[in-house]
Amino acid sequence: MAVRDLEMRVEPGEIYGFLGPNGAGKTTTLLMVLGILKPTAGRIYLWGRPLEDDPLAVKRRIGVVGEHDYIFDHVTADEYLRFFADLYGVANPAARIEALLDRLGLLEFRTLRARDFSRGMKQKLSLARSLLHEPELLLLDEPVSGLDPHGIVDVRHLLLELNRSGVTIFISSHLLSEVEQTAHRVGIMHRGRLVRQDTIPALRGMLRRDPTLEVELQAPVPHLDAQLLALPVVRQAQTNGRRLVVTVAPGADHRGMISQAVAAAGGVIVGMHAHEPTLEEAFLTLTDAAVERWVS
Structure with missing residues (x-):
């Protein structure tokens, strides 16, 4: 090359x-x-x-x-x-x-x-x-x-x-x-x-976006994503069995509010962490952007 x-x-x-x-x-x-x-x-x-x-x-x-x-x-x-x-x-x-x-x-x-x-x-x-x-x-x-x-x-x-x-x-x-x-x-x-x-x-x-919380539940909770979307700080919510991914508004720490909402819906949280952008995501973003520039 x-x-x-x-x-x-x-x-x-x-x-x-x-x-x-x-x-x-x-x-x-x-x-x-x-x-x-x-x-x-x-x-x-x-x-x-x-x-x-x-x-x-x-x-x-x-x-x-x-x-x-x-x-x-x-x-x-x-x-x-x-x-x-x-x-x-x-x-x-x-x-x-x-x-x-x-x-x-x-x-x-x-x-x-x-x-x-x-x-x-x-x-x-x-x-x-x-x-x-x-x-x-x-x-x-x-x-x-x-x-x-x-x-x-x-x-x-x-x-x-x-x-x-x-x-x-x-x-x-x-x-x-x-x-x-x-x-x-x-x-x-x-x-x-x-x-x-x-x-x-x-x-x-460079990949700054709305914060994402990844939550592990003790057991699936029916319609939990719909209940979380009713919260003003929640941008997106998606459940997949015991796994919950929530995108929230930037700024304050919203983990307490999410925990309370899950508990109110009858769920039990066994783990929660904030997703940080990875080098792999940055790499893919930059190389994809480079391809788009050259094609255009």
Whole structure:
């Protein structure tokens, strides 16, 4: 996908989520940042210097995990990491390798050949390789691809630890829920263009609408939605068995009034919470709006 009119800034020490559907231009952008693809116009600056001034010096400060990294199948995890430790000139490589394998839960598999690794284990091994030389910037393309839920949580915690130690992390992904839990800011790509760049709270804020309360009832209450619609603060009310969704007027906290109305109708509330806009909703709104602009 051709990338057009891209102006993006990643601040030192932040976790930046680079979002977009498949084919949006995310991987193309990463390849340009790495100097593998050369932009036909414009320049890429890393640490205040144009990438082309000294690309090797810049790349020594970067760790990379691709979505489909190739790992030599015939070598063990330990041999694989030792090979790259030698390339990077890592001091005390044995200790560094052991620490990374231990942190990523691969220490007991260090003598296992990579061809016997699961996809998730290979992904963790790629992450270990990217961290060997203690990079200042991590570029990650779908870093939790192939991981089970425990592996995803473990990698998430590791990335947060690295970020707290000062590492800048750039995550390219289409897994919005994972980025939502880690990123400070996100950029949303669609059809080769950056359609929005902002903090996650700001993106949620663009979806401001009347507050919605989601209520779980002990048992269904006949005609409850009609009774709630009689209240002046209720915009919409919809029941589906034991689940009730109520849209109310903005401003005051109307949970007490809703609770009283449900009780008066003979219902018992076992849970209630306010629905907050999600990053996924913001993403869909922005990309749908972009499509509408280009079609028109």
